[in-house]
Amino acid sequence: MAAIPVRESPLLARVGHVPLVEVGSACELAGCRVFATLEGVNPGGSIKDRPVVRMLMKALQTGHLDGERRLLDSSSGNAGISYALYGAALGVPVTLVVPGNASRERLDRIRASGAELILTDPLEGYDFAVAEARRLASEQPERYWYCDQYSNEENWRAHYDTTGVELLRGIIATTGRPPDVFVAGIGTGGTLTGVGRRMKEAYPATRVVAAIPDEFPGIEGLKPLGHPGDMVPAILDESLIDRRLPVRMEDAIPMCRRLARAGLFVGPSAGALVYAACRVAAEDDVRCIATVLPDTGERYVSTGLWAS
Numbered sequence: 653m654a655a656i657p658v659r660e661s662p663l664l665a666r667v668g669h670v671p672l673v674e675v676g677s678a679c680e681l682a683g684c685r686v687f688a689t690l691e692g693v694n695p696g697g698s699i700k701d702r703p704v705v706r707m708l709m710k711a712l713q714t715g716h717l718d719g720e721r722r723l724l725d726s727s728s729g730n731a732g733i734s735y736a737l738y739g740a741a742l743g744v745p746v747t748l749v750v751p752g753n754a755s756r757e758r759l760d761r762i763r764a765s766g767a768e769l770i771l772t773d774p775l776e777g778y779d780f781a782v783a784e785a786r787r788l789a790s791e792q793p794e795r796y797w798y799c800d801q802y803s804n805e806e807n808w809r810a811h812y813d814t815t816g817v818e819l820l821r822g823i824i825a826t827t828g829r830p831p832d833v834f835v836a837g838i839g840t841g842g843t844l845t846g847v848g849r850r851m852k853e854a855y856p857a858t859r860v861v862a863a864i865p866d867e868f869p870g871i872e873g874l875k876p877l878g879h880p881g882d883m884v885p886a887i888l889d890e891s892l893i894d895r896r897l898p899v900r901m902e903d904a905i906p907m908c909r910r911l912a913r914a915g916l917f918v919g920p921s922a923g924a925l926v927y928a929a930c931r932v933a934a935e936d937d938v939r940c941i942a943t944v945l946p947d948t949g950e951r952y953v954s955t956g957l958w959a960s
């Protein structure tokens with residue numbers, strides 16, 4: 653079957669190249685600077701635009717999306733919005749399996765873009781949504797092309813080629829040196845693996861800290877790892893991780909509100925990552941930390957995050 657032509661969309665040029673902001677003032681730490689990419693300004697409102705566009709374009713170029721089959725994947729919400737947005741822009745039909753507790757803003761926005769939504773039991777967690785997508789893909793291969801962001805190599809490569817480069821370039825241009833530490837959360841492991849690999853290849857002394865919620869359902873976008881039965885994403889390169897730092901919603905929310913008052917309206921995972929960066933800065937002798945602010949705070953209005 654002939655591949656459908658790869659359509660141009662002006663939106664694609666707006667993905668990445670986001671502002672690099674300094675968030676260290678939220679920690680009130682002397683002697684350590686914390687820099688982060690403001691990913692909420694991507695057209696889809698989150699860092700997931702980067703890997704989703706890369707995976708979609710690759711699938712179109714290689715003919716996996718042939719005009720007959722639907723793109724299928726599981727998502728905790730942000731990737732779902734990106735798939736729905738760019739699928740609509742590029743004329744690719746999209747089906748998403750999403751846990752039913754994804755925020756109202758996410759679910760409505762996915763539906764608004766015309767994607768088909770299959771909701772799974774919130775109590776079963778993300779891993780169940782992943783298993784459900786796998787089941788659909790294997791039972792109906794003529795209907796679905798399974799993008800599988802947890803195993804798709806284009807996911808981490810997007811961060812290796814864009815997020816990692818932007819962080820390194822921006823930080824070196826500002827401070828004259830690379831960061832000592834990169835702090836990341838793990839959803840699929842794409843950000844940690846892509847950025848971590850880029851930084852360690854260029855500067856082997858860079859340490860990678862993974863911020864991991866220690867409870868379920870934890871922090872939206874971040875996977876709890878380390879419990880028996882937790883699915884470890886295939887693309888996550890655990891050898892890059894130098895330290896695992898537990899983060900809790902109780903730590904993330906106050907930081908999120910401090911960031912909002914500093915002009916950075918971001919979601920709870922950004923609060924968790926900046927909190928983790930501040931912990932690292934307080935405990936270790938580091939001068940510069942890099943991280944990401946994964947999504948916009950708009951996405952959490954219905955959760956009550958901003959209510960008080």
Ligand SMILES: Cc1ncc(COP(=O)(O)O)c(C=O)c1O
Pocket residue numbers: 698699700730836837838839840841842843844872873874919921922946947
């Ligand atoms: C809300 C949110 N979305 C997406 C991501 C990206 O995770 P990954 O690249 O591991 O899929 C994160 C991780 O920091 C996140 O917090």
